[in-house]
Amino acid sequence: MYPHERSLVSQLADKPFALLGVNSDPELERIREIVKEKNLNWRSFWNGTDGTRGPISTQWNVTGWPTIYVLDQEGVIRYKNPRGAALDEAITKLLAEMGHSVQLSHENQGGEQP
Amino acid sequence: MMATTLMTACLKPPRFVIEPSVRFDVVSQILRSKSRGLILLVTFVLATMTWSATAAAQESRTWTDASGKFTVEAILKEVKRDSVVLIMTDGTEKTVPLAQLSADDRKYAADYRKAMLAENAAKKKATADAKKRGEDLKDELTGILQSFAQSEEQLKQAEQNPAQFRVARQSLVQETSQKLIELVSDVPQSDVARDVYLWVVRNGATDAPNSTATKMLVEHFADLPELAPMLGFLARDLSVLEKLVEKSKDESVKGVGTFLLAQQLANQENPALEDRVKKLLNQVLTKYATVIGVNRQPLGPQAEKLLFVLEHLSVGKVAPDISGADLDGVPFKLSDYRGKVVVIDFWGDW
Numbered sequence: 001m002y003p004h005e006r007s008l009v010s011q012l013a014d015k016p017f018a019l020l021g022v023n024s025d026p027e028l029e030r031i032r033e034i035v036k037e038k039n040l041n042w043r044s045f046w047n048g049t050d051g052t053r054g055p056i057s058t059q060w061n062v063t064g065w066p067t068i069y070v071l072d073q074e075g076v077i078r079y080k081n082p083r084g085a086a087l088d089e090a091i092t093k094l095l096a097e098m099g100h101s102v103q104l105s106h107e108n109q110g111g112e113q114p
Numbered sequence: 115m116m117a118t119t120l121m122t123a124c125l126k127p128p129r130f131v132i133e134p135s136v137r138f139d140v141v142s143q144i145l146r147s148k149s150r151g152l153i154l155l156v157t158f159v160l161a162t163m164t165w166s167a168t169a170a171a172q173e174s175r176t177w178t179d180a181s182g183k184f185t186v187e188a189i190l191k192e193v194k195r196d197s198v199v200l201i202m203t204d205g206t207e208k209t210v211p212l213a214q215l216s217a218d219d220r221k222y223a224a225d226y227r228k229a230m231l232a233e234n235a236a237k238k239k240a241t242a243d244a245k246k247r248g249e250d251l252k253d254e255l256t257g258i259l260q261s262f263a264q265s266e267e268q269l270k271q272a273e274q275n276p277a278q279f280r281v282a283r284q285s286l287v288q289e290t291s292q293k294l295i296e297l298v299s300d301v302p303q304s305d306v307a308r309d310v311y312l313w314v315v316r317n318g319a320t321d322a323p324n325s326t327a328t329k330m331l332v333e334h335f336a337d338l339p340e341l342a343p344m345l346g347f348l349a350r351d352l353s354v355l356e357k358l359v360e361k362s363k364d365e366s367v368k369g370v371g372t373f374l375l376a377q378q379l380a381n382q383e384n385p386a387l388e389d390r391v392k393k394l395l396n397q398v399l400t401k402y403a404t405v406i407g408v409n410r411q412p413l414g415p416q417a418e419k420l421l422f423v424l425e426h427l428s429v430g431k432v433a434p435d436i437s438g439a440d441l442d443g444v445p446f447k448l449s450d451y452r453g454k455v456v457v458i459d460f461w462g463d464w
Contacts, residue, residue: 005459016454023441024462032441034463043446044461045438056436057460061423067460073453075432080383087457094455 001066002038004084007106008091009041015100016073017091020044024065026051073098174203178216193227248304251297255306258297259313262290284318291323303334312340315348332358342366345374346408352378369402373413380424388424395421433458 009019021044025031028046035044047054052065060067070079070090079090088104095102177200178185188200188208197211198219212220265286273279291314298307307330314327328348331341336358341348349355349371355378359371376394379387395417403414426434436448436458448456 001461008457017456018451018454019457019459020448020451022436022458022460024460025464028441031463035441042459043440045436045446046441052462056438059434059436060460061419061427062460065460065462069427069433069458071433071456071458073455075449075452075456077427077429077431077433080429091455091457098455 002040004087004106006039006041008088008104011104012091012095012102015095015102016098017095018043022047022056022060022062024052024054024057070094175222177210177219180214180216182216190223190226193223193230198223244301245304248298248301248306251301251304251306254297255294255309258290258293262286284320287317287319288321288323291317291319291327295323295326302330308335308338311335312338315344328354332361336362336367337364339364339366342370342405343408343410345370349374365402366405369398369405369413370407372402373398373407373417376417376420380420383429385428385430388428391424392421395424 005019008017019042021042023031023044024047025034026049028049031046034040045056047056052062057067060069068079068081068083068087069077070082070087072078072094078094079086082090088106092102092104174187174189176185177188186202188202190198191201191207192199194209196213197209198215200208200210202208212223215223266283269279269282269286273282294310294314298304298310301307311327311331314323315331319327331338331348332354335341341358341362342364345355345358345367349358352375355371355375359368359375362368362371372394376391376398379391379394398413398417399421403412403417405413407413407416409416425431433448437445438447439445448458
């Protein structure tokens with residue numbers, strides 16, 4: 001997951017696009033270390049000390065990790081749990097609706113080990 | 115109708131004598147009204163058959179009085195000890211003492227009564243036999259289950275590997291289920307059959323035994339509260355759930371069934387089904403909120419959650435805002451990112 005996500009964030013840095021995480025690790029210090037260590041380049045909400053039972057994942061009825069939602073510019077949910085190529089396709093389509101044409105390619109992107 | 119009035123008079127003949135001309139009028143009256151009478155007749159026979167077994171498939175025939183002078187078309191409805199109940203062509207019923215009928219008619223009535231009594235006795239006996247057989251089967255059921263328990267114990271001893279034990283036990287369950295279902299095949303509505311079907315489903319039999327047991331439970335035991343916690347695996351088909359919800363008089367079966375129906379329909383993520391799912395969930399909230407679901411939790415909060423998902427977390431809905439802090443403790447909101455395509459990723463490093 002990490003390389004794909006890193007690659008999306010860096011390739012779409014100048015586009016109206018954001019990848020927002022909701023992190024469900026109960027130990028904040030540990031996850032901050034991991035973010036640094038693995039060069040994770042997106043912003044995350046923290047789900048709190050209850051981890052997977054934290055307030056955000058509970059409100060969103062998340063029962064499996066990872067869970068992915070793709071929202072358009074109006075905040076409308078357009079896709080649920082697209083993975084890999086399907087995620088790229090979803091993002092490309094929504095950006096095209098806004099008049100941004102993008103070509104995503106993940107070869108040698110991110111540069112780091114997973 | 116005039117014919118009826120005269121008919122009653124005909125069969126009450128003591129001092130009463132009707133001139134041949136009058137009698138002719140009666141017959142022609144009946145003949146003239148035949149077509150209308152026939153419709154009435156058919157309607158009446160159908161209506162009667164539904165509640166009275168003794169009215170079964172009787173045909174209209176000509177009845178003659180003891181003197182042999184007077185006749186009338188009528189259907190035999192019932193034979194009592196001293197009289198017959200006839201259905202006239204206009205649909206009305208008349209009770210006529212046997213003594214006033216011709217010898218042929220009395221024989222006809224007597225045969226009919228005999229046949230009916232025999233049929234009723236046979237029915238009673240069949241019901242009693244079925245019940246008795248069901249009870250007799252109890253010992254056999256106990257025997258089969260004891261032998262299952264023994265074989266299961268032996269398997270436990272023999273198989274070191276839990277996976278192998280599960281496979282071996284499964285084929286034992288399957289074999290036992292087949293035996294049990296065969297055992298109760300003649301008495302599918304008996305208590306023993308009920309216990310068999312519950313055993314088969316609870317022990318995870320598959321294929322034919324499972325589908326027979328499921329079918330029979332839905333068919334004959336829909337009111338059994340024991341079905342409610344089993345619905346998750348008993349009723350994987352929408353059609354089975356729908357049937358159970360409609361049929362069962364048990365609140366927990368209806369409640370759990372309604373909720374599972376909503377859940378299955380919601381999983382299809384088809385916007386066309388949204389109204390139906392909402393209706394089902396609102397039924398759960400108003401009628402079955404305290405019923406315990408298959409996950410041993412009350413249905414109310416689960417229905418509320420599913421409604422929330424449906425209204426706020428489905429494709430096409432505006433996502434709920436998230437207000438929190440990032441990993442550096444800086445507060446921010448999801449809605450800060452309006453105007454951008456946003457991927458929300460629930461993640462963890464584990």
